[in-house]
Amino acid sequence: MTVVNPNVRDEREQYAFHDDITYLRETKAGLTEATVREISETKDEPAWMLEYRLRAYKHFEARAMPHWGGDLTKLDFSKIVYYRKPSEREEKSWDDVPDQIKKTFERLGIPEAERKFLAGVGAQYDSEVVYHSVREDLQKLGVVFMGTDQGMKEYPEIFKKYFGTVIPAEDNKFAALNSAVWSGGSFVYVPKGVEVPLPLQAYFRINGQNTGQFERTLIVVDEGASLHYIEGCTAPNWATDSLHVAVVEVIALPGSKVRYTTIQNWSNDVYNLVTKRAHAHAGATVEWIDANTGAQLTMKYPGIYLLGEKAHAEIVSVAVASKGQRQDTGAKAIHLAPNTTSRIVGKSVCKDGGVATYRGTVKVAPGATGVTTSVRCDALILDEGSRSETYPYIDIQEDDTSMSHEATVGRVSDDQIFYLMSRGMTENEATNLIVQGFLEVFTKELPMEYALEFNRLIRLEMEGALG
Amino acid sequence: MSAATPARHGVGDLPLSWVNEEELKRLDDALGGASPRADALKAFSSLPTEANLLFTGYVDLRAADLEGSTLLAPPLAISELPASELPAGAAALISISARGVGIHLGAEARAAGLTVGPLPGGTPLAGAESDRMTALIGACWNSGTEISLLSGSITAPIIIRIESPAQGEALLARIAVKLGENVSATISEEVAGRSADSGSTSGTTARALLATTSEVTLGKGAKLRLASIQELPEDVVYLPVRRHEFGANSELQIAAAQIGARLVRGRIDHQLTGNGSKVRQVEVVFAGADQLHDLTTYSLHAGEKTVGDLLAKGIFAGKARGFVKGVTTIPRSGRGTNSYLGEFGMLLSKTARSVAIPSLWIDQPDCERAAHGSSVGPIDPNQIFYLRARGLTEAEARRTIVMGYLEPVVAALPLEEEADRLREVLAAKLDAAFAAQLAAAATAA
Numbered sequence: 001m002t003v004v005n006p007n008v009r010d011e012r013e014q015y016a017f018h019d020d021i022t023y024l025r026e027t028k029a030g031l032t033e034a035t036v037r038e039i040s041e042t043k044d045e046p047a048w049m050l051e052y053r054l055r056a057y058k059h060f061e062a063r064a065m066p067h068w069g070g071d072l073t074k075l076d077f078s079k080i081v082y083y084r085k086p087s088e089r090e091e092k093s094w095d096d097v098p099d100q101i102k103k104t105f106e107r108l109g110i111p112e113a114e115r116k117f118l119a120g121v122g123a124q125y126d127s128e129v130v131y132h133s134v135r136e137d138l139q140k141l142g143v144v145f146m147g148t149d150q151g152m153k154e155y156p157e158i159f160k161k162y163f164g165t166v167i168p169a170e171d172n173k174f175a176a177l178n179s180a181v182w183s184g185g186s187f188v189y190v191p192k193g194v195e196v197p198l199p200l201q202a203y204f205r206i207n208g209q210n211t212g213q214f215e216r217t218l219i220v221v222d223e224g225a226s227l228h229y230i231e232g233c234t235a236p237n238w239a240t241d242s243l244h245v246a247v248v249e250v251i252a253l254p255g256s257k258v259r260y261t262t263i264q265n266w267s268n269d270v271y272n273l274v275t276k277r278a279h280a281h282a283g284a285t286v287e288w289i290d291a292n293t294g295a296q297l298t299m300k301y302p303g304i305y306l307l308g309e310k311a312h313a314e315i316v317s318v319a320v321a322s323k324g325q326r327q328d329t330g331a332k333a334i335h336l337a338p339n340t341t342s343r344i345v346g347k348s349v350c351k352d353g354g355v356a357t358y359r360g361t362v363k364v365a366p367g368a369t370g371v372t373t374s375v376r377c378d379a380l381i382l383d384e385g386s387r388s389e390t391y392p393y394i395d396i397q398e399d400d401t402s403m404s405h406e407a408t409v410g411r412v413s414d415d416q417i418f419y420l421m422s423r424g425m426t427e428n429e430a431t432n433l434i435v436q437g438f439l440e441v442f443t444k445e446l447p448m449e450y451a452l453e454f455n456r457l458i459r460l461e462m463e464g465a466l467g
Numbered sequence: 468m469s470a471a472t473p474a475r476h477g478v479g480d481l482p483l484s485w486v487n488e489e490e491l492k493r494l495d496d497a498l499g500g501a502s503p504r505a506d507a508l509k510a511f512s513s514l515p516t517e518a519n520l521l522f523t524g525y526v527d528l529r530a531a532d533l534e535g536s537t538l539l540a541p542p543l544a545i546s547e548l549p550a551s552e553l554p555a556g557a558a559a560l561i562s563i564s565a566r567g568v569g570i571h572l573g574a575e576a577r578a579a580g581l582t583v584g585p586l587p588g589g590t591p592l593a594g595a596e597s598d599r600m601t602a603l604i605g606a607c608w609n610s611g612t613e614i615s616l617l618s619g620s621i622t623a624p625i626i627i628r629i630e631s632p633a634q635g636e637a638l639l640a641r642i643a644v645k646l647g648e649n650v651s652a653t654i655s656e657e658v659a660g661r662s663a664d665s666g667s668t669s670g671t672t673a674r675a676l677l678a679t680t681s682e683v684t685l686g687k688g689a690k691l692r693l694a695s696i697q698e699l700p701e702d703v704v705y706l707p708v709r710r711h712e713f714g715a716n717s718e719l720q721i722a723a724a725q726i727g728a729r730l731v732r733g734r735i736d737h738q739l740t741g742n743g744s745k746v747r748q749v750e751v752v753f754a755g756a757d758q759l760h761d762l763t764t765y766s767l768h769a770g771e772k773t774v775g776d777l778l779a780k781g782i783f784a785g786k787a788r789g790f791v792k793g794v795t796t797i798p799r800s801g802r803g804t805n806s807y808l809g810e811f812g813m814l815l816s817k818t819a820r821s822v823a824i825p826s827l828w829i830d831q832p833d834c835e836r837a838a839h840g841s842s843v844g845p846i847d848p849n850q851i852f853y854l855r856a857r858g859l860t861e862a863e864a865r866r867t868i869v870m871g872y873l874e875p876v877v878a879a880l881p882l883e884e885e886a887d888r889l890r891e892v893l894a895a896k897l898d899a900a901f902a903a904q905l906a907a908a909a910t911a912a
Binding site: 366379381382383384385386387388389390391392393394395396397398399400401402403404405406407408409410411 | 816824831839
């Protein structure tokens with residue numbers, strides 16, 4: 001019998017609604033050079049950006065689909081709407097956001113979160129950023145947090161210096177697609193020595209049917225500065241495919257510290273094909289804390305290029321794959337400088353026929369002496385019919401590297417369930433608790449409010465896991 | 468293209484002029500097997516060099532300078548070798564080379580009913596449909612031997628001596644081993660050969676190609692210990708393919724050492740279909756200079772309560788490169804599987820490279836264990852310090868540590884004399900690697 005916990009029953013619907021909105025502007029479904037030009041023209045961009053987009057479009061057209069990872073054969077690029085503009089401009093005051101959109105984010109709890117525990121908030125609705133604000137005291141210190149389109153116009157020197165340097169347009173087919181049609185995303189700049197005390201948060205929402213969301217995030221954290229950036233994402237369940245193809249570039253300059261946390265909860269019709277990469281310069285620390293619970297297919301491997309001596313990389317990647325889902329996730333640590341260190345922890349849970357894949361790379365290039373790196377990936381399979389795959393790629397080209405890698409795949413043991421049930425839990429509650437414990441390596445890295453939200457998401461995913 | 472400068476070719480290319488229908492007809496006339504050969508040729512022509520896209524799409528075969536090589540036509544009849552050639556303590560000797568197949572069965576082997584004969588031409592080579600290197604052997608094998616022990620058991624080892632052909636020649640030898648129900652046997656494989664300057668008459672710069680299969684079928688409850696030491700000259704291209712089919716409760720212990728050859732592209736398939744079947748594999752790779760080893764072990768735990776315990780250790784010196792890959796698959800039928808895959812590497816020079824890809828593919832949650840581990844590290848300076856504090860020189864300390872690292876593989880060899888010989892070979896290669904390292908450091912200084 002399926003056990004439903006009354007405390008969590010209604011929460012799934014919290015994200016599943018959609019709004020009937022009239023867009024101010026939208027491109028026709030399908031992608032041509034004209035679409036790319038139209039997006040650039042709508043945004044009134046500089047010529048170099050149009051050129052960049054067109055170059056990327058050509059590469060996207062020429063590049064074959066990846067032959068590995070999930071099934072992309074049903075992804076029909078001609079049915080996707082590549083640009084949908086919901087409001088006239090990006091607002092700095094919550095009151096000025098159009099009512100319909102405001103209601104959406106209010107239902108998702110964004111303004112409340114901003115007041116309580118965030119240093120700044122950004123909200124993107126389909127293709128455009130509708131709201132961005134950053135606390136006044138941080139603004140005075142020079143912290144920039146705005147939509148990427150706006151960042152390109154207001155901070156052209158920083159923007160042009162770093163845009164596309166971490167993930168070139170030709171990096172992969174989906175990075176090329178994003179580079180051709182990107183819209184929205186966050187632009188963050190933290191000046192030298194400034195420590196942002198509370199997280200900045202961006203919230204991404206796909207509302208329209210067959211919509212592609214192609215946000216582009218560029219984060220530059222200057223020398224000795226620190227930042228924690230959190231992103232969340234949802235979409236209503238339309239039963240037709242939506243596409244989320246983001247590119248996130250992080251530049252951690254010498255001695256800085258950046259933590260980038262993602263809680264991905266797309267609806268189960270979204271293809272989530274994201275390229276995330278950071279450059280960690282000397283003495284910098286970059287942390288990707290990444291959780292994937294939604295989407296029909298996620299292909300995402302946050303990477304860190306350790307470019308400067310004593311840079312440190314930390315990647316915690318967790319995934320829960322349920323019915324009809326494939327979470328093809330992992331991590332990359334590329335050591336290009338001496339005495340750099342990295343730690344990767346991958347955890348995945350699969351159930352109801354879901355497929356969870358860990359695909360990771362650790363590379364130590366010639367010249368990167370004294371590297372220490374460790375990888376640990378564990379998987380839980382909750383039932384027959386679900387699948388766990390692990391593909392680590394470890395390439396060491398320096399003789400004094402210290403690398404360790406461990407992986408295990410297992411199930412929830414009957415003994416653990418029996419122990420918890422003998423203390424009054426139902427089987428579902430017991431499994432839920434064990435899964436939460438298994439994923440604690442991720443949860444403990446989150447601010448408390450997010451940890452609670454994540455645990456709720458896990459409970460939702462686990463509903464009906466046993467029946 | 469002049470014979471003196473071999474042509475450059477793509478990373479995955481095998482420039483073999485003799486893989487064609489005409490040669491296949493000649494082989495079919497001599498050895499039979501027209502239909503499976505034709506199927507294998509089709510697969511060879513259509514498959515990518517690395518069909519398994521789980522980890523990497525390319526395999527570096529640039530060192531396979533085989534242009535202008537000739538496919539040998541060894542004598543068909545199996546000859547009887549003199550008793551004096553049988554090594555002390557061995558049950559039988561089977562010698563496979565360009566000169567054909569020669570055998571000598573000792574008293575124990577004859578009494579137990581060991582038979583050695585030519586492999587029937589129509590015997591298809593399993594795996595040829597999905598792996599390009601297996602397909603190459605399936606199409607063009609020019610030597611085939613079938614070894615059967617269907618009842619009884621042999622305690623002393625059966626020695627299989629495989630000699631690489633001369634420069635410019637290609638030997639593709641199939642070896643099929645069948646053990647009947649509850650039979651136990653030990654096989655010791657010695658893979659060696661002559662170096663290029665010791666007898667090439669072909670006038671070509673093409674490398675020698677040695678491709679071998681080891682097609683093992685284990686009956687219910689059968690037990691096989693298999694040891695293999697590969698000490699080919701460092702200019703040979705070696706393509707070993709092993710495929711092991713397991714009956715219920717059968718066991719295989721395999722210890723393999725890869726030391727020689729310029730390029731080794733190896734594949735091992737453990738088909739653990741019989742319930743309760745077990746494999747324990749230890750493998751050591753010691754490469755220096757420009758050697759490249761590309762080795763993949765596939766384990767399919769299709770039966771219930773099967774055990775796979777695989778350990779690979781690699782040492783890479785000079786400009787050597789090692790790609791050690793493993794794929795452990797537990798399908799839904801594989802309840803109660805206990806599987807471990809360990810891939811460990813040690814780099815002895817700044818120009819060496821070690822790539823490890825231990826993969827898992829699990830469909831059955833009811834596993835006793837499904838895990839892999841991997842590490843790459845230098846010689847631990849603390850261990851060197853410890854040994855030096857006990858009076859060893861730096862060189863002695865390093866040698867002791869490396870030999871200790873390899874010892875679990877060496878100790879798994881069935882014959883003590885072989886284990887000792889392997890220790891000597893490894894120690895000599897290690898000394899050479901350290902000497903090269905010192906010379907390189909001196910040059911750099």
